[in-house]
Structure formats: structure tokens, C-alpha cells
Amino acid sequence: MPPKAKITREMILDAGLELIRQEGADALNVRRIAAKLQCSTQPVMYHFSKTEELKQELYIAADAYHSEYLMQFDPEKDDPMLAIGLRYIRFAAEERELFRFLMQSEHFRSQRMQDMTAMPELAPILEILQAEAQLTAQQSKQAFASLFYAVHGMASLLANNTIEFDPSYCSGILEQVFMGVIGFMKGEE
Amino acid sequence: MPPKAKITREMILDAGLELIRQEGADALNVRRIAAKLQCSTQPVMYHFSKTEELKQELYIAADAYHSEYLMQFDPEKDDPMLAIGLRYIRFAAEERELFRFLMQSEHFRSQRMQDMTAMPELAPILEILQAEAQLTAQQSKQAFASLFYAVHGMASLLANNTIEFDPSYCSGILEQVFMGVIGFMKGEE
DNA sequence: CTCGTTATATAACAGTTGTTATTATATCAT
DNA sequence: ATGATATAATAACAACTGTTATATAACGAG
Numbered sequence: 001m002p003p004k005a006k007i008t009r010e011m012i013l014d015a016g017l018e019l020i021r022q023e024g025a026d027a028l029n030v031r032r033i034a035a036k037l038q039c040s041t042q043p044v045m046y047h048f049s050k051t052e053e054l055k056q057e058l059y060i061a062a063d064a065y066h067s068e069y070l071m072q073f074d075p076e077k078d079d080p081m082l083a084i085g086l087r088y089i090r091f092a093a094e095e096r097e098l099f100r101f102l103m104q105s106e107h108f109r110s111q112r113m114q115d116m117t118a119m120p121e122l123a124p125i126l127e128i129l130q131a132e133a134q135l136t137a138q139q140s141k142q143a144f145a146s147l148f149y150a151v152h153g154m155a156s157l158l159a160n161n162t163i164e165f166d167p168s169y170c171s172g173i174l175e176q177v178f179m180g181v182i183g184f185m186k187g188e189e
Numbered sequence: 190m191p192p193k194a195k196i197t198r199e200m201i202l203d204a205g206l207e208l209i210r211q212e213g214a215d216a217l218n219v220r221r222i223a224a225k226l227q228c229s230t231q232p233v234m235y236h237f238s239k240t241e242e243l244k245q246e247l248y249i250a251a252d253a254y255h256s257e258y259l260m261q262f263d264p265e266k267d268d269p270m271l272a273i274g275l276r277y278i279r280f281a282a283e284e285r286e287l288f289r290f291l292m293q294s295e296h297f298r299s300q301r302m303q304d305m306t307a308m309p310e311l312a313p314i315l316e317i318l319q320a321e322a323q324l325t326a327q328q329s330k331q332a333f334a335s336l337f338y339a340v341h342g343m344a345s346l347l348a349n350n351t352i353e354f355d356p357s358y359c360s361g362i363l364e365q366v367f368m369g370v371i372g373f374m375k376g377e378e
Numbered sequence: 379c380t381c382g383t384t385a386t387a388t389a390a391c392a393g394t395t396g397t398t399a400t401t402a403t404a405t406c407a408t
Numbered sequence: 409a410t411g412a413t414a415t416a417a418t419a420a421c422a423a424c425t426g427t428t429a430t431a432t433a434a435c436g437a438g
Contacts, residue, residue, distance in 0.1 A: 004435070005385060029425065040387050041427090051426065103349055146339060146366050153342030160292055177335050180369030183376065193405070194415060218395065229417050230397090240396065380438085387432070394425070402417070408410085 007043035016058045017065070017098070025101040028055065059105040062098050066091060071121070080125045081144070085151040085174050086167065092155035093165035100159050133182050143181045150177045196232035205247045206254070206287070214290040217244070248294040251287050255280060260310070269314045270333070274340040274363050275356065281344035282354035289348050322371050332370045339366045 015036040020028055030051055034041045048054035069091050073083035092099040122144075129140045154170060157163045204225040209217055219240055223230045237243035258280050262272035281288040311333075318329045343359060346352045 007385080030427090031425080042386050042388090045427070046385065049427095103345070106350070142362075142365070146362055146369075149339040149342035149346070149362065150335060150366065151338075151342065152346060153338035153340065153344075155342075156292070156345045157338070157341060161295070173331075173335055173338065176331070176370055176373055177339070177366060180335075180371070180373035181365055182369075183372050184365055184369035187372065196416085219397090220395080231416050231418090234397070235415070238397095382437090383435090385432105385434080388430085390429075391427085392425100393427105395423080397421085397423105399420075400418085402415105404415080405413090406410105407412090 007037055007039055009047045011037060012044055012047055012054070013057060013061050016054065017061060020058070020097050020101050021095065024097045025104065059102070062102050063105070065098070066102060081129060081147065082171060082174050082178060085147060086171055088151050089155045089158060089170050090165070090167070092159040096159045096161070099155065103156070135182065135185060139185050143178065143185065146181045147174065147178050150174065196226055196228055196236070198236045200226060201233055201236055201243070202246060202250050205243065206250060209247070209286050209290050210284065213286045214293065248291070251291050252294070254287070255291060270318060270336065271360060271363050271367060274336060275360055277340050278344045278347060278359050279354070279356070281348040285348045285350070288344065292345070324371065324374060328374050332367065332374065335370045336363065336367050339363065
């Protein structure tokens, strides 16, 4: 009996992400999304009864995209830890507004970054680190945390346009921090 | 001929900062500031013909407060580099909304943090670093940069409530990064 | 075909914002 | 005292927002 929907939930979420990407999270509202889809505001209100609900799902969608983005590196060629860090930074540079949007979120992935147990895909990486650098589980977690703070710091500055993105500069910093922290740990023993 | 102004520019700026502190930068608008000062919107529009102008001056005021905040440590007792870093982090924890507001600003101090020549008060600190750790000027700048990224990363995560503020944990991380980076530099020679 | 269901359009309401008249009032030079 | 004028209050406009009421049209079951 029902007409088939022209506007799907997914189309709305896509339009929302695109809007944030182009004009920033402040520009997010029902009418603008509708305009992007060339429809009225009704389909949007129909699929998401409250705008806040749409926003929450946009956080989830942006976070999923972010996660996927992070993992696009060559595990044969690159050290996973540094490669993920550099992807994290590149994301902030290339998807500035999405990164800023994500930072506002309560569900922000970085929350999980610190509790490694919540990110199963990182477990093998930490094991490699432990084995290669001969660290304890505790130490490798702490080394990861320190690196993550530097990574997030650079990313955050990039997303707010206070530094330029220079991949070789960034990886230099990351390597310095990472190797330095590991060296410091081993020196303390 | 003129009656003396009841509402001064400074009162407006103070009310604005207090508003951001309490309710976040999104709550900033002419009517709310007026309410805080128990006056109409006119005095605000009188002193700042456009709201954007007021916002710009609030950035400057917040930045000045931030700078002042950073320097409140005991130079006899604490290592300046680490102490300033810890103050930076503490600011993000205690003045969460002000930090988030500042991060939006184009004038954000961190811009200057990377170009040390723009922060004359840091010059003596860098000199001490060079002397004590026996680094070149270039190296000490780079060590400072790495430390700053980690500091800003932690601060940013704190301001967005994704980690807890634990001073001893934070200074542990900072020391680790700082000593690590210096060690790494010297090991490379 | 016809009818009920449902996705959509149109339009409107209410609240909030920046901004701008218009009006009132307090001060001080005269 | 009084009048010129800087400051402020009141009120309103226009733009934008979330949300809802009403009407319309598309689709498929019967």
C-alpha cells in the first residue's frame, strides 16, 4: 500500500555528513539537509523524529568513516603504530570539519583509544610492539598512550588550522616521540 | 553633557567570558550578556556595533587570561617547560569551555607556541634547555614542539571530557615524552 | 479500479537570534 | 535651571531554527 520512499535514512545521513564536510557542524539543520536532497523537510523529520537523534547518528556515521580511514595503510610496508598515527593526522587535515565534529561527540573514538581493550584491532599491534621492543604489556600501552596524545595534538591543531600538514614533518615528530618514549622506558629499568 | 556610562566595555567582556565559562561558547549572544549585566541589549550594541566584533575581543581577552594562567608556577621548584605544560593541561580541565572557545579562534596562542620567536617569555626557557641538555637551538625547538603536541593533545582530550585530569599521570606522560625525545636526539648524533 | 496506507509537499507556529528604530533619561556646560 | 547629548530601555523587524498541522499523491492489496 505505501509508496516506496524516495528519501532513505542513509541518503539523509550521507547528505548530513556532506553538509558538515563542506560547511561545518554549525551549518547542520533540517532545512539545509532537505535542500541538499532537493526535498522538503518532511522526509528528514519522518526518519528522525528529533534533530538531535539525527545528530547522534551522524556522530556514529562519522566515527565509522574515521575508523575505516585510519586503517588504510600498507601493513607490509609501514609500521602499523606510526601509520595509523599518520592517518589520524591526515584525516584531521583532509576532513577538517568532520574531525571537529567528531571531537564534540561524547562517543569520540579517542575515548576508546586510551582503553586499548575496547579496540580489538589494536591488540595485535600492541603485541608486536611488546615483542619487538621487549616491553611489558603495561609499558607498551603507556608508549601507545604517549604517542596518541602527540598524534591527537597535531591533529587537533591541524583541524583548527594552526599548523600546516607536512607528512614528512609529522612522521618525523611521531617517530621521535615513539622511539624516544620506548628508549626512555628501557633506560629506566 | 553625557551621563556617565553604567555599562563599560570591560564589564561586557567580563560578562561574556563568564557566560562562556558557565554555558559554553554556543550560549554567547547579546541578550544573554545583557541579562547577566541586568541591562538591555543596547549597551552591548553600543560598545560593539557588531556581535562579531565582541566575539573577536573575547578571543583576545580569553587568550590573555590563558597566557597569564600558564605562567603561574614556581620557577624555583619546577622545571619551567614541564610546569607550563602542566598548567596548559590544567587550564583545559578547569576552564573547559574557555579552552574550547580558544581553540576555535584564529589567534589561538598555540599558533605562536610553534614559532617560539613569537613568544619572548619562552626564549630563556629554551636557552636553559639548550644548556642543560646540551642541544642545538634547532634541537631544543624541536623537543619543545614534540612536547607541545602531547600537551595540547591531552588538553584537548580533557576539554572534551574524554579523559580525566590526573596531575601525576599527566606529568608522568610529559616527563616521559620530554626525556624520551631528548634522549632520542642525543642517541642519533 | 478503488481504497487505505504512507511518504512527501506546503504552510504555518513558536522560539531565538542579530540588528535597528523610537523613545526616555541622566548628566553637565552654560 | 535648562537644554544638548550620550547612554539606555522598549519595542519591533527580519531571518533563521525546530517542529507540527494539513493536504496531496503514490503505491499495492483487494
